[in-house]
Amino acid sequence: xxxxxxxxxxxxxxxxxxxxxxxxxxxxxxxxxxxxxxxxxxxxxxxxxxxxxxxxxxxxxxxxxxxxxxxxxxxxxxxxxxxxxxxxxxxxxxxxxxxxxxxxxxxxxxxxxxxxxxxxxxxxxxxxxxxxxxxxxxxxxxxxxxxxxxxxxxxxxxxxxxxxxxxxxxxxxxxxxxxxxxxxxxxxxxxxxxxxxxxxxxxxxxxxxxxxxxxxxxxxxxxxxxxxxxxxxxxxxxxxxxxxxxxxxxxxxxxxxxxxxxxxxxxxxxxxxxxxxxxxxxxxxxxxxxxxxxxxxxxxxxxxxxxxxxxxxxxxxxxxxxxxxxxxxxxxxxxxxxxxxxxxxxxxxxxxxxxxxxxxxxxxxxxxxxxxxxxxxxxxxxxxxxxxxxxxxxxxxxxxxxxxxxxxxxxxxxxxxxxxxxxxxxxxxxxxxxxxxxxxxxxxxxxxxxxxxxxxxxxxxxxxxxxxxxxxxxxxxxxxxxxxxxxxxxxxxxxxxxxxxxxxxxxxxxxxxxxxxxxxxxxxxxxxxxxxxxxxxxxxxxxxxxxxxx
RNA sequence: GCCCCCGUAGCUCAGCGGAAGAGCAAGGCCCUCCUAAGGCCUAGGCCGUAGGUUCGAAUCCUACCGGGGGCACCA
Numbered sequence: 047x048x049x050x051x052x053x054x055x056x057x058x059x060x061x062x063x064x065x066x067x068x069x070x071x072x073x074x075x076x077x078x079x080x081x082x083x084x085x086x087x088x089x090x091x092x093x094x095x096x097x098x099x100x101x102x103x104x105x106x107x108x109x110x111x112x113x114x115x116x117x118x119x120x121x122x123x124x125x126x127x128x129x130x131x132x133x134x135x136x137x138x139x140x141x142x143x144x145x146x147x148x149x150x151x152x153x154x155x156x157x158x159x160x161x162x163x164x165x166x167x168x169x170x171x172x173x174x175x176x177x178x179x180x181x182x183x184x185x186x187x188x189x190x191x192x193x194x195x196x197x198x199x200x201x202x203x204x205x206x207x208x209x210x211x212x213x214x215x216x217x218x219x220x221x222x223x224x225x226x227x228x229x230x231x232x233x234x235x236x237x238x239x240x241x242x243x244x245x246x247x248x249x250x251x252x253x254x255x256x257x258x259x260x261x262x263x264x265x266x267x268x269x270x271x272x273x274x275x276x277x278x279x280x281x282x283x284x285x286x287x288x289x290x291x292x293x294x295x296x297x298x299x300x301x302x303x304x305x306x307x308x309x310x311x312x313x314x315x316x317x318x319x320x321x322x323x324x325x326x327x328x329x330x331x332x333x334x335x336x337x338x339x340x341x342x343x344x345x346x347x348x349x350x351x352x353x354x355x356x357x358x359x360x361x362x363x364x365x366x367x368x369x370x371x372x373x374x375x376x377x378x379x380x381x382x383x384x385x386x387x388x389x390x391x392x393x394x395x396x397x398x399x400x401x402x403x404x405x406x407x408x409x410x411x412x413x414x415x416x417x418x419x420x421x422x423x424x425x426x427x428x429x430x431x432x433x434x435x436x437x438x439x440x441x442x443x444x445x446x447x448x449x450x451x452x453x454x455x456x457x458x459x460x461x462x463x464x465x466x467x468x469x470x471x472x473x474x475x476x477x478x479x480x481x482x483x484x485x486x487x488x489x490x491x492x493x494x495x496x497x498x499x500x501x502x503x504x505x506x507x508x509x510x511x512x513x514x515x516x517x518x519x520x521x522x523x524x525x526x527x528x529x530x531x532x533x534x535x536x537x538x539x540x541x542x543x544x545x546x547x548x549x550x551x552x553x554x555x556x557x558x559x560x561x562x563x564x565x566x567x568x569x570x571x572x573x574x575x576x577x578x579x580x581x582x583x584x585x586x587x588x589x590x591x592x593x594x595x596x
Numbered sequence: 597g598c599c600c601c602c603g604u605a606g607c608u609c610a611g612c613g614g615a616a617g618a619g620c621a622a623g624g625c626c627c628u629c630c631u632a633a634g635g636c637c638u639a640g641g642c643c644g645u646a647g648g649u650u651c652g653a654a655u656c657c658u659a660c661c662g663g664g665g666g667c668a669c670c671a
Contacts, residue, residue: 082615106651
């Protein structure tokens with residue numbers, strides 16, 4: 047990455063300045079390198095002289111000037127100057143920048159990879175909806191954040207496992223089975239009183255009908271487990287199909303029941319007790335959450351002998367750590383904010399490196415339709431499914447919008463607005479840029495004298511629009527690094543727009559096929575190819591299609 | 597009552613210690629020219645309020661005000 051190269055040059059300059067006696071010797075801090083907001087401030091800048099002013103007891107501008115003076119000779123920076131209170135602004139060498147186009151072409155689709163993970167194993171657990179109904183819009187945000195994050199981690203050198211955690215036992219599943227049975231009786235014409243707390247969705251009736259078709263009216267003799275099994279199977283198939291429409295597939299499915307079956311939940315209880323972090327009181331087993339600053343202790347096992355949901359969660363996270371993941375990302379709805387500290391504290395109490403667990407909480411999606419908020423509860427009938435939203439706005443738009451806001455900001459997904467604004471959709475803006483690259487490259491035709499020449503001289507690319515486009519193409523690795531570091535995939539959508547804009551401006555200002563000279567055409571062909579690689583990569587990371595024509 | 601998230605342009609939101617931004621909406625321009633699903637220009641801001649920390653705060657701390665969500669031997 048360019049900022050890293052500049053950082054190293056500045057660090058060298060500081061060392062050289064100290065050695066030459068121009069600056070006093072002090073511990074060298076991290077050198078921040080940032081992109082200035084204004085073009086006149088150069089391509090990159092560092093404020094390091096400002097923060098060194100106090101320890102060095104020198105005026106910031108004086109330090110900045112020493113840095114500039116001792117900057118080692120290099121091909122990257124053409125000019126560095128001191129500005130304002132003591133910023134050092136760097137102007138990149140246009141020749142060096144242009145040459146990066148060849149570099150992008152040589153590396154191809156992986157040109158922006160950054161090796162932050164060094165092949166370490168990371169797990170992203172996401173969606174994790176229990177098979178009690180179709181995925182909702184809220185699950186959609188979860189799914190898209192999780193999968194995009196997984197893509198980003200892969201691009202930054204992590205070996206990623208995508209995982210789905212579910213519970214197919216327990217009270218909710220029994221209610222599911224009984225709901226289906228009641229609906230089946232209803233379809234058969236029996237008078238039925240359908241309890242309020244049962245699953246109200248129309249899909250329950252669909253499942254009942256399907257069972258009738260497959261097994262006949264005799265199915266009515268069966269008990270709830272029979273219906274639960276079939277319903278679960280059908281709902282899971284449905285969930286997987288919905289995710290598939292968004293291009294999402296999990297590598298591993300983990301069932302909560304497995305932690306009961308292999309006894310690991312009881313080993314967790316025993317281990318916590320042995321370390322003094324669990325105790326029995328009023329017939330229940332408690333976790334000493336107060337030892338970690340919580341306001342009260344939490345129940346792990348009820349007085350009935352039945353564990354709370356916390357216990358298998360703890361066992362699951364212990365298992366994740368034992369499987370060797372060095373980064374464990376849980377994509378969770380904001381309603382889980384309160385419970386995660388207990389899990390992490392319990393895992394820490396057991397002596398594991400709990401810091402490897404990094405939950406990310408996304409705020410709720412409010413779906414608005416016809417100006418009215420639609421509540422998303424799986425148990426009520428009036429929810430809108432993720433499938434319906436995909437039907438309306440398309441999978442690419444769902445992927446883009448769901449990850450286009452910071453995960454800790456609430457988002458409003460207005461279907462009417464999304465449809466009304468479809469022409470102004472940023473999804474098309476970005477995809478159209480890609481289609482335009484394809485449009486130009488498809489016109490390569492030796493008989494018309496337009497070919498892709500690997501020997502073309504990219505240093506001819508000196509137009510401001512060309513320079514800006516190359517700059518955006520090269521920025522992807524910085525964006526990836528930021529997304530990966532902070533586990534914030536939304537930066538990618540902003541980048542996608544910036545990259546597309548740079549291309550659209552280039553497209554208008556710099557004709558490729560009808561450039562002034564054949565040499566310039568050849569050079570621009572290379573740039574178009576590089577832009578296509580960048581756009582395709584960005585769209586792929588976002589899980590979107592990169593159409594060749596629109 | 598306690599905890600978490602959010603208050604930045606009319607709207608939707610980026611930026612989260614270093615030199616106030618984008619998209620949409622509004623007004624005006626640009627196709628004999630590689631797809632106008634595009635580009636250009638204009639206008640629009642005490643960055644919720646008040647203190648504090650800092651050479652420097654939209655960004656960190658405290659309090660308050662608004663909006664949302666969570667606080668069970670429910671999952």
